[in-house]
Amino acid sequence: MNQTFDAPTLIAVKRDGHRLTDGAIDWLIESYTAGHLADEQMSALLMAIFLRGMDAHETARWTAAMIASGERMDFGDLRRDGRPVPTVDKHSTGGVGDKITLPLVAVVAACGAAVPQASGRGLGHTGGTLDKLESIAGFDAALSTARLREQLTDVGAAIFAAGALAPADAKLYALRDITATVESLPLIASSVMSKKLAEGAAALVLDVKVGSGAFMKSPAQARELADMMVELGAAHGVPTRALLTDMNTPLGATVGNAIEVAEALEVLAGGGPADVVELTLTLAAEMLALAGLDRRDPAATLADGTAMDRFTAMITAQGGDLAVPLPVAACSETVTAPGGGTMGEIDAMAVGMTAWRLGAGRARPGEGVQAGAGVRIHRRPGDPVRAGEALFTLYTDTPERFGPACAELDGGYRILGAADTPVVPRPLIIAGDPGMKA
Ligand code: URA
Secondary structure, three states: OOOOOOOOHHHHHOOOOOOOOHHHHHHHHHHOOOOOOHHHHHHHHHOOOHOOOOOOHHHHHHHHHHHOOOOOOOOOEEEEEEEEEOOOOEEEOOOOOOHHHHHHHHHHHHOOOOEEEEEEEEEEOOOHHHHOOOOOOOOOOOHHHHHHHHHHHHOOOEEEEEEOOOOOOOHHHHHHOOOOOOOOHHHHHHHHHHHHHHHOOOOOOEEEOOOOOOOOOOOHHHHHHHHHHHHHHHHHOOOOOEEEEOOHHHHHEEEOHHHHHHHHHHHHHHOOOHHHHHHHHHHHHHHHHHHOOOOOHHHHHOOOOOHHHHHHHHHHHHHOOOOOOOEEEEEEEEEOOOEEEEEEOOHHHHHHHHHHHOOOOOOOOOOOOOOOOEEEOOOOOOOOOOOOEEEEEEOOHHHHHHHHHHHHOOOOOEEEEOOOOOOOOOEEEOOOOOOOOO
């Protein structure tokens, strides 16, 4: 490692709005991952980056250094019955009620691709795919590379803990979370893409969320983030497409862990909420196009049960048992309509925070979550509501959480009267692919 660098000088370079050199970025990431750079120094640098930004070249180098901090997998030689199997994955920038990964990996696998999906646990108001899956009895997210390869060959899908992939990101993300430096475009882009490029899928689809429940509140910000990540994919030889999708309202009718798995199973059985089905099929079509399998019909796999078969096979391969009933929270409380009218907008952030207060999410990395906690939404925006009808059901094992949870939900929705402006339905897919750059 080059010893000519020192942290105070490099922090000052970025503080004063200058570029970090390639060597400086490599040194910073290597030193921090190895524990040679103090959290205080990296915190100061992250804040300088947050305020001053990084240009495209710095962001690409920062991403490459994070990838190099761990293992980079490669499934280019995957074969089934002697034929190559294309690999493709998707990543969502995080939303409320976002259980799309569960049906999506199964649909894409049923269409003939292999999906190596490295996932994370939730932090704050956005849920984590692994937290949801771990509500299934026996499910194990820790897969060795050998088991992962075997599962991708036999089943076509695996959802596993990022583990040794981009360990620099795990450290940096935890530090960003406690230093108010998460919402920086180059830091988010490099964080997402370092894990996804290390994971070894040959192509990638990004679901960039926009709205109250997302990191990106405006379509313009989300477009900038999407373009940055598409460029990073291209620079690493991984064809990448991005969709911008609405996250002002939670996806589907459930927010939590086990209750989201139950909803994903409804979708896999050919039913489920229309928005969850629409986003699953839209993302599947993008993934299949990148994998060269666009003659397959993803909707048919939900109708004919082949996606459900793939999902069951994936869960079984990872030790899970879908025959065991999903956990149910010990306590529930229903919020009813005080009067009649029409359900107005439901704020995704408010519902995400409600689920978090109920115990579905964690405040610090490493904390446990309640498998049964969460929120069921009975009336969607635009639905007619009668006085006394159930609007939301809240679930938790710890009833003392109902008070703070109800306080979060209050103000997150409104029953509209005849004199109010009616809800204008928002398109779920805001914008499509900004262009495949590789
Ligand atoms: N998701 C990530 O993986 N990283 C971020 O920085 C934000 C969302």
